Amino acid sequence: MHKHWLRYGTAAEQKHMIKYKDKYDGIVINASMLAHTAKSISRFIHSEVNNKPYFIDPMTHAFQHDLAKIKNDKNEIKSSIEKLIEEYGSPIKEKIEKGQPVKIDDFNTDNLANFTLSVLGFQYKHIFASLDDELKEYVEYIGNYKKPEFLIAPYFYMTKLNSSQWLPLNEKLINKSLEHKDEYNRDIYAQLVIDKSFLVNEDLMSKVIEKYSNVDGLIYWVDDFDETTASKEELSAILKFVKDYKMKNPSKTIISLYGGYFSQLLLKYDLSGVVHGLEYGEMRGVVPVGGGIPRSKFYLPALRKRINGSVIAPIVFHEVNNSEEFYKKICNCSVCKKNIKQDVNTKNEVLKNFDEKYLLSRPIEINYKNGSSRATEFPLIESKIQCLYHYLEEKYKEFEKIEKIEITSLLSELINDRDNFEQYFSVDEIAYIDRWVHVLKDD
Numbered sequence: 358m359h360k361h362w363l364r365y366g367t368a369a370e371q372k373h374m375i376k377y378k379d380k381y382d383g384i385v386i387n388a389s390m391l392a393h394t395a396k397s398i399s400r401f402i403h404s405e406v407n408n409k410p411y412f413i414d415p416m417t418h419a420f421q422h423d424l425a426k427i428k429n430d431k432n433e434i435k436s437s438i439e440k441l442i443e444e445y446g447s448p449i450k451e452k453i454e455k456g457q458p459v460k461i462d463d464f465n466t467d468n469l470a471n472f473t474l475s476v477l478g479f480q481y482k483h484i485f486a487s488l489d490d491e492l493k494e495y496v497e498y499i500g501n502y503k504k505p506e507f508l509i510a511p512y513f514y515m516t517k518l519n520s521s522q523w524l525p526l527n528e529k530l531i532n533k534s535l536e537h538k539d540e541y542n543r544d545i546y547a548q549l550v551i552d553k554s555f556l557v558n559e560d561l562m563s564k565v566i567e568k569y570s571n572v573d574g575l576i577y578w579v580d581d582f583d584e585t586t587a588s589k590e591e592l593s594a595i596l597k598f599v600k601d602y603k604m605k606n607p608s609k610t611i612i613s614l615y616g617g618y619f620s621q622l623l624l625k626y627d628l629s630g631v632v633h634g635l636e637y638g639e640m641r642g643v644v645p646v647g648g649g650i651p652r653s654k655f656y657l658p659a660l661r662k663r664i665n666g667s668v669i670a671p672i673v674f675h676e677v678n679n680s681e682e683f684y685k686k687i688c689n690c691s692v693c694k695k696n697i698k699q700d701v702n703t704k705n706e707v708l709k710n711f712d713e714k715y716l717l718s719r720p721i722e723i724n725y726k727n728g729s730s731r732a733t734e735f736p737l738i739e740s741k742i743q744c745l746y747h748y749l750e751e752k753y754k755e756f757e758k759i760e761k762i763e764i765t766s767l768l769s770e771l772i773n774d775r776d777n778f779e780q781y782f783s784v785d786e787i788a789y790i791d792r793w794v795h796v797l798k799d800d
């Protein structure tokens with residue numbers, strides 16, 4: 358079972374995913390990124406990570422929003438999205454050319470079938486069809502064309518308000534995809550992309566379970582869902598959804614497309630897998646589609662959360678007197694053991710080590726579209742990489758541990774870990790751990 362999925366971000370991250378290839382199970386790729394940099398991704402997937410399963414998020418929701426969300430600063434459609442529009446064709450292409458987002462009425466029997474085939478076909482073959490000639494010969498020789506683990510039916514984003522329109526279309530797209538399952542010899546999954554108003558609406562969620570149970574598996578993504586600020590009601594709704602889906606479909610897969618430690622704990626309640634990015638992909642807004650500046654923060658294992666440099670540095674200073682204490686209280690992963698030198702015996706030296714390896718940044722100025730600008734700090738690449746490696750080490754350990762240890766022990770460990778650091782945070786900031794435990798314990 359592939360539980361731990363990593364989201365492919367940029368070509369620059371390939372080397373990290375290769376270096377850490379033994380510490381996750383599979384790879385997830387956005388269709389827009391694939392369309393944009395197909396050759397590079399194809400090479401990557403056929404490289405040292407060629408034993409990893411992968412799947413592609415077809416990103417069909419990109420075309421239903423205000424078009425500003427898929428445009429660049431020059432008011433043109435982002436080049437990454439543009440290639441995907443070519444791949445998907447009608448009715449998306451005509452609509453976007455007219456400067457209009459796609460709507461339910463744009464689909465009719467003919468173009469719905471063609472659109473579905475374009476979206477499935479793109480996922481099925483774009484990676485191996487984009488292999489350059491040199492590599493193709495070799496891959497052909499060893500007979501190892503990489504095909505996706507499963508295909509995802511085209512989907513659109515739903516809120517409570519618009520669900521009466523998009524839900525029936527999503528159902529049609531699922532059913533049409535299933536008609537073509539045999540052609541691809543691949544499982545067909547549905548992707549549920551919703552906002553919080555939809556999530557906490559029991560009627561809608563049970564409707565989804567009823568309508569989305571004919572597929573072979575389900576991927577879900579709640580817009581901008583931050584597990585550390587989510588309410589008990591929202592967290593309970595996620596838990597209930599996973600359990601209800603599995604109760605109706607015991608042998609099927611259900612995967613959280615963006616998730617942190619709370620989602621990982623749901624693996625104990627039959628969630629099949631969790632996807633996260635390289636450091637900054639535990640949540641995501643549905644729009645804008647693509648983009649955003651990745652921020653480097655240090656993942657504090659005890660709190661299962663990434664913490665800003667300005668907050669973590671004083672914590673390290675106050676809590677840690679020497680390297681041994683750092684390993685004990687903050688982190689003892691192989692990256693930290695290398696970065697915080699073994700023979701360090703004073704607070705100041707530990708902090709210096711920590712700062713130099715994880716927190717160095719340089720000032721930059723961000724210029725906004727409206728003409729204003731703001732001075733901020735941008736992490737140095739090497740600091741970002743060390744934060745990332747430490748994060749990947751810890752995530753791997755978390756998945757391993759969750760596999761082996763029962764939920765009650767995981768929860769009491771979480772509370773103990775929290776107790777060691779809660780004095781540094783406001784009540785509101787740290788309350789997420791109580792909410793997680795409350796939701797999962799009551800169950």
Ligand SMILES: [Zn+2]
Binds near residue numbers: 689692694748750751
């Ligand atoms: Zn570490």
